[in-house]
Amino acid sequence: MARHETTLRTLRALHLLETSRLGLSARELTDRLKADGYAVSKRQVLRDLQCLEEIGFDLNKIDRDGKPVYSLSEYAKVSKNVRFTYKEVFALYIVRNNLDHLKGSPVFSEIDSLFTKLEKLFGTNIEAFTELVGNIKFRPRITWHTSVQPIVLDTVYNGIEEGHPLKMVYRAEGGESAGKETTRTVGPECLYFANGGVYLIAKDLNKNEPRTYALARIKSVEMDTSKEYSREGLSPENLFKDAFGVLNTGTADNVEIALEGPMATFIAERRWHNSQTVVNTHDGIFLRMHVKINEEFVHWVLSLGPSATVVAPDSLKQAVLTTAQSILSNYNKKAA
Incomplete structure (x- = not known):
């Protein structure tokens, strides 16, 4: 069995249970999964159903001719106005189990806090979820580079959010200023996460042209609250249209x-x-x-x-x- 087959099989079972108007017995669900190409036994299906119940999925079980039949509510209700499909909940936890490459980044603690709050809302059994979705992994292209100072990220983000120019000391790795620390005054447009790093897309206010700055190379930065900067709509899609990666020179x-x-x-x-x-x-x-x-x-x-x-x-x-x-x-x- 492929390492991720349990995860894919469970996603398919969730879909079959959601879309079955009259419900499915364990045998019927097994036959449907086999027809879809999954090598699965009735015993495995019963175990999957048990795991889903332990997690907190709202499985409905009724009696049909002396045999249990299962169905699934279409939505997992978080609040009166917020609902997720169970496939969305399942996919969400697959993503959570594959975020290790963000450990050490300024955003990981916020992501971890978000999932903790979602667990409380869903009322899920996280240990059962981990067992169920832990068979599928993603290999990140590059892991997070931990040299970005949290104070730099916070100041840059606030400059974008509040619309103020930034004055920063920056160490360039190319061009005329390669290896030197110089002071730059920029109009911040947006943050760009790519290849394990985070970049500031901004307008160089002295040269009047768009630039990309690696936050890991910003030695210090302060927001000039005495001035305002109106964003010009610079976007990664337009700025990097002809770039192969994040280097926009040439x-x-x-x-x-x-x-x-x-x-x-x-x-x-x-x-x-x-x-x-x-x-x-x-x-x-x-x-x-x-x-x-x-x-x-x-x-x-x-x-x-x-x-x-x-x-x-x-x-x-x-x-x-x-x-x-x-x-x-x-x-x-x-x-x-």
Whole structure:
């Protein structure tokens, strides 16, 4: 049995119980699940039903010809005006069990508090829930970076919420100010969580242009309550439209990369950018996209290894070659 089959089977059973007008016996529910492709016994179904009752799901059990028949109320009632379907409740707890990568972040305690309050409202047995949904896991791409100061996050958020400019000391990792701490005055637009980090999208009030700032690199920040800032509606969707990740520097260009072998299959099966297209060849694929060429994208191309060859543009070819030569030089120095 797959590790997550119990979870998926239970979700399907919830749907069948919710949509069955007359209810289902354990045998009928078992047969329905088998018809849907689940390898399950009547004994397993009875155990699942028992777990659902222990959790606090409102299972209705009536007698039909001397046999118990089960049905489920359509909604879990939280208050007079707030109701959830039981599938929504179940999905909610799957998500909770897979938030470990946020531990250490400024938002984890609030998320944990939210679920604690929901448990009290639902009246659920959390131990039974953990047993039921603990078979499915998600691997986060990157875990939370813990170097963001809570006071920085609070001040930045308040600046966005109250509409005031921010004055901050920021350490840049690229450009003319790389490695230096400089003072910036910005108009805060929104917070952007991506790749395990949190970023401030803001307008540089001195240069009059949009910028992205990693909160982990903000050394100190204060809100200028004597002035007001009206947000201009800068959004991640527009700001990062041509960016491959969170680095928004460089010039956007049409990129074509030839891939072969298992790497070609791996790349073709995934969505890397909204502009992406894949063309199959006799020995692999051509990956095409319109993205900004910068250090972040060059590093990603190099991560594809020898199975990838840049076809266009020449600027990307040169950037990949230069970085690869630098890497090789570092290893040669250490080996000498």
